[in-house]
Amino acid sequence: MSNAARPTIRTADGRGRKSASLLGTVICAVVLALVHLVSGYVIWLACLIEPDGFWDTDAAGKSDIAAGIGLGIAVFGGLLTLAFVKAGWLRMWWYALPVALAVAALLRLTLLAPEL
DSSP states (O other): OOGGGSOEEEOTTSOEEEHHHHHHHHHHHHHHHHHHHHHHHHHHHHHHOOOSSTTOHHHHHHHHHHHHHHHHHHHHHHHHHHHHHHTTSSOGGGGHHHHHHHHHHHHHHTTTOOOO
16 A cells, blocks of 8 residues: 555645654654652652651651652653654643652752651
8 A cells, every 4th residue: 555545634834744744743742641650650659758756767768759650750751752853743842841740759868868
């Protein structure tokens, strides 16, 4: 089957775009939105955990674990973003989301870590 038989959608800049490419963009955007939502939620939970006092080392450890898991999910989302941008399904601005989440997780692990 030739490429000419596929329906083409015209974008705002006048370039043609195949409907399969549009479907790929939507699927990639939904997948990345879910991954970033999970990462943001885990990092938010890490920021909510505060120790009750100097004796509460358990809360500080759980905050570090949650921030580390959030950082891992953000890195995974960054790798997915890299793959989707290289495939041409998403634009470069999608890199901003995993970078912002990774910075938030790193800040929680270092400068904003709970003090005992």
